[in-house]
Amino acid sequence: LVSALYEIVPKVREGVYTGEDxxxxxxxxxxxxxxFYSDDAPSCVIVRLTLTLWARHGCTVKDEREExxxxxxxxxxxxxxxxxxxxxxxxxxxxxxxxxxxxxEV
Numbered sequence: 001l002v003s004a005l006y007e008i009v010p011k012v013r014e015g016v017y018t019g020e021d022x023x024x025x026x027x028x029x030x031x032x033x034x035x036f037y038s039d040d041a042p043s044c045v046i047v048r049l050t051l052t053l054w055a056r057h058g059c060t061v062k063d064e065r066e067e068x069x070x071x072x073x074x075x076x077x078x079x080x081x082x083x084x085x086x087x088x089x090x091x092x093x094x095x096x097x098x099x100x101x102x103x104x105e106v
Contacts, residue, residue, distance in 0.1 A: 001028070001049075004075055008067045009053065019090075023056040024064065034103070045101050049077060053093040057086070065093055072097045 005012045011025035019025040028051040034042030053068060055061040065082075072080050077097035084093045 001075060004071045005051075005068070008064050008071060019054055019056075023059045024061055025054050026068075027052050027054065042103050045103055047099045047101055049095075049097045049099065051080075051095040051097070053095070055091040055093070057089045057091065059091070061091070061093070068093075068095060075099070 002012050002014075005026050005028075009024050009026050011017070011019065011022050013025065013027050015027065015029060017025060017027050028049060030050075031048045032045050033048070035044045035046060037043050049072070051068070051072075053061060053064060055064075069080055069082070072078075072095065077099045080095035080097040082093060082095050084091065086092070
């Protein structure tokens, strides 16, 4: 994920990052939930990705926004839902996508 996004925006951080030293950057978090079948044990998991593209006021990120959607689908995620807003001098573009993964036996 990080290497695919790094080609789009060179600053990619998991969790919190303030971006004081750049005009655009990406942050992301993931959460996992099990999918249960008749044996009452998870045989696969769904990983939910919440990714935010941050762009300082005045930066154009149209191409980056399109490339992020393409990258998430290419990595196997669902086409993301996107919510955009502006806050405190930064544009925020929030992408939510889900990935299916399998549970490995212990």
